[in-house]
Amino acid sequence: MFSKEKYKKLVTETAEKSPLFRDCFFAFTVGGGICAAGEGFRLWLLSVGTEEKSAGFCVTLSLILLSALLTGIGVYDRIAKVAGAGTLVPVTGFANAVVPPALDTKSEGLLVGTETKIFSVCGPVILYSTLAGGLYGLILFAVKMLGGTL
Amino acid sequence: MRKRIRTLSKPVKFLSAAAVGGGEEGRGNFGKSFDFLCPDDRFGEKTFERAEGEMARLSLGFALKKGKIPPEDVGCLFTGDLQNQCAATSLGLLSFGIPTVGLYGACSTCTEALICASLWLCESPENSVAAAVTCSHNSAAERQFRTPLEYGAQRAPTAQWTATAAGAFLLGSDGGEGMPEIREIMIGKVVDGCSPDASNMGAAMAPAAADSIVTYLRESGFEPSKFDAIVTGDLGKVGSALAEELCFNEGYDISGNHFDCGCMLYDFSKQDVHAGASGCGCSASVLACHFLPELQKGKYREILFLSTGALMSPTSVMQKQNIAGIAPVIRICGGEK
Numbered sequence: 001m002f003s004k005e006k007y008k009k010l011v012t013e014t015a016e017k018s019p020l021f022r023d024c025f026f027a028f029t030v031g032g033g034i035c036a037a038g039e040g041f042r043l044w045l046l047s048v049g050t051e052e053k054s055a056g057f058c059v060t061l062s063l064i065l066l067s068a069l070l071t072g073i074g075v076y077d078r079i080a081k082v083a084g085a086g087t088l089v090p091v092t093g094f095a096n097a098v099v100p101p102a103l104d105t106k107s108e109g110l111l112v113g114t115e116t117k118i119f120s121v122c123g124p125v126i127l128y129s130t131l132a133g134g135l136y137g138l139i140l141f142a143v144k145m146l147g148g149t150l
Numbered sequence: 151m152r153k154r155i156r157t158l159s160k161p162v163k164f165l166s167a168a169a170v171g172g173g174e175e176g177r178g179n180f181g182k183s184f185d186f187l188c189p190d191d192r193f194g195e196k197t198f199e200r201a202e203g204e205m206a207r208l209s210l211g212f213a214l215k216k217g218k219i220p221p222e223d224v225g226c227l228f229t230g231d232l233q234n235q236c237a238a239t240s241l242g243l244l245s246f247g248i249p250t251v252g253l254y255g256a257c258s259t260c261t262e263a264l265i266c267a268s269l270w271l272c273e274s275p276e277n278s279v280a281a282a283v284t285c286s287h288n289s290a291a292e293r294q295f296r297t298p299l300e301y302g303a304q305r306a307p308t309a310q311w312t313a314t315a316a317g318a319f320l321l322g323s324d325g326g327e328g329m330p331e332i333r334e335i336m337i338g339k340v341v342d343g344c345s346p347d348a349s350n351m352g353a354a355m356a357p358a359a360a361d362s363i364v365t366y367l368r369e370s371g372f373e374p375s376k377f378d379a380i381v382t383g384d385l386g387k388v389g390s391a392l393a394e395e396l397c398f399n400e401g402y403d404i405s406g407n408h409f410d411c412g413c414m415l416y417d418f419s420k421q422d423v424h425a426g427a428s429g430c431g432c433s434a435s436v437l438a439c440h441f442l443p444e445l446q447k448g449k450y451r452e453i454l455f456l457s458t459g460a461l462m463s464p465t466s467v468m469q470k471q472n473i474a475g476i477a478p479v480i481r482i483c484g485g486e487k
């Protein structure tokens with residue numbers, strides 16, 4: 001039989017590769033499209049007199065709501081199948097990481113199902129954003145103690 | 151010297167076989183041959199896990215009906231599925247009240263169950279009947295082994311699609327005139343698949359399949375052409391090419407008569423299933439829907455059937471342990487006319 005190294009090489013040669021160019025193209029266009037749509041919405045909100053800060057929040061929340069809704073009705077994963085990182089990287093990807101485990105574990109009940117497992121995919125995102133927030137707060141605190149501003 | 155092949159003390163007949171499948175299977179190549187199809191994959195159940203159990207129940211029900219055998223005449227049931235602790239088949243088949251042996255061989259469980267049932271029958275009195283039932287459910291398996299269902303992730307081209315299918319077989323050492331029979335068995339060896347990549351199971355199972363095919367041919371002295379078909383369970387496109395290459399390297403060219411259930415269940419031109427089908431239900435349903443009827447009709451005289459299993463757990467994969475493969479073998483001969 002083949003040696004392990006020779007077999008691994010054979011596997012690499014035989015396995016069909018992901019279509020890199022196509023994947024990058026759709027990731028760029030769909031991801032860029034989501035961001036452009038968000039920016040368009042923000043500009044419209046500003047034009048109708050929304051405060052700058054509120055307009056930003058509105059866009060983020062709308063995108064999260066929309067992707068959670070699309071996930072719930074089973075459309076998001078079909079778009080993501082083509083778009084890949086294009087739907088993963090924007091804030092929509094975060095919503096899509098929270099809703100599926102919540103829906104999936106519904107059958108095990110609220111407490112041991114949905115509530116326990118809801119962050120099973122996006123746990124690292126929440127962990128690191130909380131940590132980063134804390135760290136930023138500490139830095140800000142230290143800078144202010146020394147009399148500086150950020 | 152036959153170290154691993156065993157000839158059964160009496161041939162074991164397939165008395166009847168049945169298969170049930172989901173929507174994707176209905177759109178596949180054997181859509182018309184299934185005994186029952188459920189387009190929404192739920193089989194009237196609230197959860198996919200229960201649906202898998204219901205599929206096992208339905209398939210055995212159809213096999214009993216087709217064989218005109220009451221459940222109380224079945225002496226032993228050999229079952230397996232892809233859920234934790236084989237909950238689907240244990241709970242799904244509970245209502246039949248048949249003494250049961252639960253098996254786990256990942257996707258190789260179909261052949262494993264047929265081997266166990268054959269051996270049990272060889273030690274049983276005349277007119278004994280044994281049953282072998284295996285099933286898998288795509289949605290239950292995705293939850294068990296991969297990501298939540300609606301999570302938007304791109305699958306690798308080498309990834310396979312777990313079949314939502316169940317196959318049930320009733321076996322007996324007597325009766326079943328004109329039905330195909332199992333004459334020889336060979337237990338599979340656990341072979342290192344050389345990779346922890348769960349999105350390329352075909353590559354992880356190919357060395358085990360090749361080991362079983364080459365060992366069988368070497369010990370029996372047969373050429374691959376002796377068989378109308380050398381049937382592997384669910385190697386998929388990648389694993390099939392690799393297994394053929396590995397066998398060729400050992401001096402056996404099986405490319406002419408090698409068939410893979412994983413490459414046969416779905417229609418690649420219409421269905422987006424990447425490298426092909428997988429799961430305990432894949433080889434079981436293709437055996438029930440295609441190979442047994444063809445053997446019965448006489449289109450095939452003799453086949454070598456080896457379901458292939460990828461042995462791993464989600465934890466072992468996360469801990470970067472290599473996936474191992476296993477491929478038990480049975481030799482099935484067409485019924486004598």
